[in-house]
Amino acid sequence: MIHKLALRNLLRNKRRSLLTSLIIVFAFSMMILFMGLSDGGHKAMIDIGVRMGLGHVIVQHPEYRDDPALSHLLDNPEQLKQQLIDTDKRLTPVARLRSDALIQAGRHGVALTISGVEPEIEAQVSAIADKKAIVQGQTLAAFANSTDLHRLSGIVIGETLAKNLEVRIGDTITLTVKPASGGDLARSAFEVAGIFKTGLHELDTFWAEVPIQDLQALLEVPNQVSQIALYTSAGSDNVAQLATALTAQFPTLDILPWQTAAPELYSAVTLDAAGMYLLMLIVYVVVAVGILNTVLMSTFRRQKEFSMMIALGARASTVSKVVLLEAIYLSAFSLTIGLALGLWGHHHFATQGLDFKEVFGTAMEAGGVLLPEKFYSTLEANKLSLSVLFVFVLTILVTLIPAIRAGHRSPVAASQES
């Protein structure tokens, strides 16, 4: 009976119920869609940032962060790498050596930070100069392994840098650095092995990689590296805990999660997440106001009816239940449709992906990191069910007072004339 009363009363004013329902459906499905795209976008941004020469966790000499001098390097990288793997089998460590350098070809010269990398491992974890990014020539790893006889070690450089230096594959480049001994400048020649394109201006114009041994020899720092970057197969979610755990194990080292190592990326992601929470708040308010408005309008005109029910012997709780049920049916119906629509949209973007260029015209950079061309909607079941539950509880909360008031109408009013 109370269900019948609740449903029929909703249908009594079809237009009002439908309008409220539509607003909730729209707001809720949009929220799900944005939640999926925003989380998917963040994941993609973090992944790409982490893969663009960063790493989930960076291990450095404690003073390197403030003063990246050659006197603040890590010793015995191989031993340290083994120790790190021993603490967590899911870690892939990769050593890197960085130094200011002058890169010259013919009459052109560019000052930049040269990276000495372990070509085999670097190609697995980093996306700067991997197979996909190389547009001409080959990767450092492939170059070193090739059966051709090379006089020189290889160097890979960005597309714009190659254009600025006017070099092509096979050309020779000279690298000049100031060695650790502090003596005369040291100089060495490299053969352009590959040219990469990331789409990131900073990388394509000012990034070059050579094998780490060559750079160690040139800088006179054998067996020393600037950093060991750690990549974890566990993904980017629990990086902070990982960094804390490692810090406890290696108290003499500076161990940073990517959030600290790349604060620009982190703030871009968190700022965006704040926007998401704001959107969720707006959706909650829309749902609450929509339901409250409908309930208030429908109970206001039915006070006489409630009095009559009570006069006839309905208990206060029975009358309150009718009002609550109306809101619950309306909310459940709208949420179900909103959820279905939102999940349908999510499914589309989770399988087809969203093309950034389609949406924004050109590729856009965020936090110094190129957003991927396409990214895929991801939804956390927890977060989603929590927000469904929250909206539902919200429905009941906003309806509670009008419902209780309806149950406490005076039965005397039933006998009075209008």
Place this chain on the structure above:
Amino acid sequence: MIKLNQINKIFSDKHQSFHCLKDLNLEVKQGEFTVIAGPSGSGKSTLLNIIGLLDKPSSGSYEFDGQNVAKLNNNQLADIRREKIGFVFQAYNLMPVLTALENTEMIMEFCNVDKKVRRQRAMETLEAVGLGEFKNRFPAQLSGGQQQRVAVARAIAAQPLLVVADEPTANLDSHSTESLLDLMQSLNQELGVTFLFSSHDPRVIDRAHRVVHLQDGQIVKDVCTNNNDQQVAV
């Protein structure tokens, strides 16, 4: 069944108070067909509200069906109303979203009467008030007289001890008034349900077995015309 003793009802707000019922004594027995008669404003509705447990007196004692109801809380009063009293109001009688049959069933449903029993009894009652063929109509699709018949059906379907009807014919034409009174009278005779209603319409008052005349919150005359035209002056 009903024993009112020294009942007073005073309505008061911040500015004024109004003494509506004054030291009123009344006894109503099982099976009566009694009208409370009196001009508008004499306190008929107020009295019926107190008798129907919709309102509480300011002072005095009220015994309903052998029970002193003064100390009962709202839910307990609702329970008694549901189980023992049927109501017919002047207007706004039926739930607009329920059909005639569903309206008739409503109180029984509040009483948790078994669904089959409920359906059958509602149907029988609706047929008894002559509206069997209108069972699936909504109140808006019925005339005023038909709506009041459904209200009577609803009031008696749950088999109450007492039916309280406050000016049930006030909004009806004379033909509907006559047939509603016929209906109430036959239900009173056949089922023994006590009917207590109010009116200021002489044609309605003439049909009652007992007429309680109310004026300015006091009973001025109590006339029994039931069997032997005995008169009791108060």
